[in-house]
Amino acid sequence: MEAFSFATSSDLAQLSLHVRIDRLDGHQKAVPYSYLLKRPDLRHRASTTNPNSEVYITAQIWADSKPLTLPAQTSYKSFKNARLWNEWLSLPASYSNLPTSAQLAITVWDLSPAESQNSTLHAVPFGGTTIPLFDKDNTLQKGRQRCRLHRHKAADGLSGTTTPWTDPPVRKMHKDASENTIDEQVAEMQRLEELLKKQEMGEIPENRWLDNLVFKRMMKIRNEALKVEASAQTQHGKSPSHESGGEQQNNVDESDTELFYLDIELPRFDHAVVFADVEYPPPPMSNIKVETDSTVLQRPPPEVSFGPGINVNGYGEDTGRLIRIYDPEIGMKDNPAETKHLRLMRNQQTDALDRDRKPNVTVRDELNAILNYGPLREIKFKERDLIWKFRYYLLRDKRALTKFVKCVNWREPIDAQQAAPLLEKWAEIDIDAALELLGPSFDHPIVRSFAVERLKKADDDELLVYLLQLVQALKYEAAGEGDDSSLARFLVTRAANSFTLGNYFHWYLMVEISDFSDDQEPTHRELFAKVEYDFMFELEKTPSGVDKRNTFKRQGELLTVLTKISKDIRFSRQDRVGKVVQLKKFLGDPKNELVNIEPPLPLPLDPSITITGIYPEDCNVLKSSLYPIILNLKTTSGTKYPLFFKTGDDLRQDQLVIQIITLMDRLLRKENLDLKLTPYRILATSTSAGAVQFIPSMSLSSAVAKHKGSLLAYLRTNNPDDTAPLGVRKEAMDTYIKSCAGYCVITYLLGVGDRHLDNLLISPSGHFFHVDFGYILGRDPKPYAPQMKLCHEMIEGMGGDRSPNYLAFKNYAFTAWSTLRKQANLLLNLFALMQGANIPDIKVEREGVVRKVEERLWLGVGEEEASERWERLIEESKGSWWGRGIDIAHAVAQNVWRK
The missing domain is CATH 2.60.40.150 (C2 domain)
Known part of the structure; x- marks a missing residue:
């Protein structure tokens, strides 16, 4: 042939x-x-x-x-x-x-x-x-x-x-x-x-x-x-x-x-293309038990009708019905043969032998390789057996605990009885491991209670960084345990004793309770309502609990009034100038009680700020499709606090991104790397409304247009210094270079899309930052968008790609990416906890959310190869003609829209 x-x-x-x-x-x-x-x-x-x-x-x-x-x-x-x-x-x-x-x-x-x-x-x-x-x-x-x-x-x-x-x-x-x-x-x-x-x-x-x-x-x-x-x-x-x-x-x-x-x-x-079907993996197995009641077995099979022209049995006629036969192994997670093997091996008789068992050099290398697995890596049967065999030897290694928990069949009473005492003897785990144990893969109360005990050692500031994910983790409690779980009791107790923590905990819960979409299960909505009730009940037990509860009630009244005003402005048929006049009239209306707020009220967006009213004359309406309003709030310190308030948009995705940026800034500062990030505050007050802190700044498109196409001229105008190499004050240029590096790394890791010069902002002090995170995790409405937004205008602001500033930018960017790469487990576990959240770009592919972040961390690549790939990524992003074309196309579209 x-x-x-x-x-x-x-x-x-x-x-x-x-x-x-x-x-x-x-x-x-x-x-x-x-x-x-x-x-x-x-x-x-x-x-x-x-x-x-x-x-x-x-x-x-x-x-x-x-x-x-x-x-x-x-x-x-x-x-x-x-x-x-x-x-x-x-x-x-x-x-x-x-x-x-x-x-x-x-x-x-x-x-x-x-x-x-x-x-x-x-x-x-x-x-x-x-x-x-x-x-x-x-x-x-x-x-x-x-x-x-x-x-x-x-x-x-x-x-x-x-x-x-x-x-x-x-x-x-x-x-x-x-x-x-x-x-x-x-x-x-x-x-x-x-x-x-x-x-x-x-x-x-x-x-x-x-x-x-x-x-x-x-x-x-x-x-x-x-x-x-x-x-x-x-x-x-x-x-x-x-x-x-x-x-x-x-x-x-x-x-x-x-x-x-x-x-x-x-x-x-070039060659013939022959049909080949997708080779699907074997169906998962299930531990679901089926009743053997005769009434179940005698139910008639379902009627099945075929569409016109479908050849059912080779003769074009349907001569029978489709009969569905139950298979008790469909949906099982564990292999029955492996489960039987583990039952025989894991018994009380072998426990005494395992206490003194020590691995040889080869086995120790195998164990170290397993401990370096990421949270998404599946542990094979032989590896699970190996970890169990040397569990006493691994007690001193904190990395081994999550791997050990995965090796235990917690549904088996014998396994759970032997494994539970070891958790208390294990070396103290890091916070990222505790978060992993609260994810959807672990539903046993013993495991989740152990993770909560580790969280109790975190202070309020650290807990606040993970609070958004911990609220979502309540969805993963075992059936019947969600409304009275160890995690729920812990969060309620800590939130009741800290007003700042309680403020955000209250509003995170209220948003979930108000979510009546099809993606929010009624049982989850009831769960959050029960936790909110327990929180208010626990709050009244504290010395100032009644006052705090009244404060939350007043915050809700304020946000209700602002939501109504924002909706009226949005749906008003007047032009933007008329909308501004209408807004000032609403804010100045005495019946709205916004000019003077007595007694002073902690701001839900930032409870450390206490407001006493709103300046009606100092407000504005942005020319956008949703027409968000800009408010200037009176504070007890005598300063103004500007913020956006908008309706018609779900801000939970932007809230998540800002929370991750805040966490990354915290991780970088721990390594003495301050990249001058600007994690402004965002609070979603419902599924269609929210508040955003306003940072005095200007978009890159406006800055470039105002200074004849030069971002460097903008920096030079706001920070002049004739003695500096580029005429820009050294502190301002360092701020600009570091913030550019930080946001390039962060937006790449999060896969932020729809980047153009209108959602890249710069402040007079040189702080560069991103806004509008409507597309994340690799999604982008524009085709062939570069993976990293590093446009010509950003490089020109540094003095060009041949200047020492550009080299410093690349060094900062690689150092930041390498630092965050070392915290991969923490980042991946946080996104794993958000898999059940009703966030647009997470709902698209819930199972693939963590994978998308993992792909951008290059976990399987060595440091030297990663450095080379990072260098290529920056150069490709810098020379991306598609990115340049997207900026031009967006500018043209915006000019047409404004006209």
């Missing part, structure tokens, strides 16, 4: 299906006037008035009598001499997702002012054809294809399609001389078509001057073949139809037979 090289369809995972619509050839004659009298609506059809009318084409993928995608449509074309599109259509499906029964249903639509039963649009089917994407050998079709068009029918993708794609069959020699002539012409046309395909595939060399002559001759032969084939069909009793439904009209002359072919082209590949 000759060697056969091929690729599989599963290898084309990133390649979507394309088809080129070439031309429509056919024989069409005018409709007789006598028939137009019966059907006056045909006079207005485009094809009736013009043989080269402006028809259009739709293509759709079908399989098993069901449409798989939405149809794709050709653009408008004005035809003169022939219906020629030469247009590629992209269909929303990849080759790897196509089944072997996939078909391409192509319909040519004729424009008509009258609607028909086949279409609710002002178009009727001109003809349709259905071509299978895989041939009988399960090989993907490619190259030029000539499809027979079934007149006045829309293409259907049923298994037994009524609009099949068929090549004209080559007739055998007949005694009739006229039929012999027809056979020769059709056969010659097919032969030339096959030769043309071979030349396009590179099997026949090109000869341009000779090919042009051949192509002209081919077109002439094609037209002649269409005519003789149409006349041959007339002689065999076939007549055309001018009805939209395809019914035959006996009163139409048989010589008016219409025969059309549509030329399309499918992508060509």
